[in-house]
Amino acid sequence: MKLFAVLALLLLFSPMIVVAEFGGDISEEDQETFDQILEPVMKIYNFVKYAATVLAVLFLLFAGVLFITSANDQAKREQAKSMAMYIVIGLVIIWVAPLVVGFLTG
Secondary structure, three states: OHHHHHHHHHHHHHHHHHHHHHOOOOOHHHHHHHHHHHHHHHHHHHHHHHHHHHHHHHHHHHHHHHHHOOOOOHHHHHHHHHHHHHHHHHHHHHHHHHHHHHHHHO
16 A cells, blocks of 8 residues: 555656756757657557546446345445445546646646
8 A cells, every 4th residue: 555655646746857857948849759759648548548437437337236236235335335436536536637747747
């Protein structure tokens, strides 16, 4: 768990480190090169984002069915609730990450 927290902090602050190191004005040629490099990366990110969203919807449906069919079994109900909570948290992280990076670098 500590490793996850360290990696999350590193990913959160890495754009600020890159901006701090660069620190100067960007030429038009450098901007075009950066855009060419960034284009396939963004395509991959968007594919992963939408694929994860589809999988999350399927798992949310599964968690809903598990919750409905749990009857009086409190363990199954809690399992379904925690599954749904983690799915929603994961979706929020996936969809908000570009906004956070844009805020930190812009």
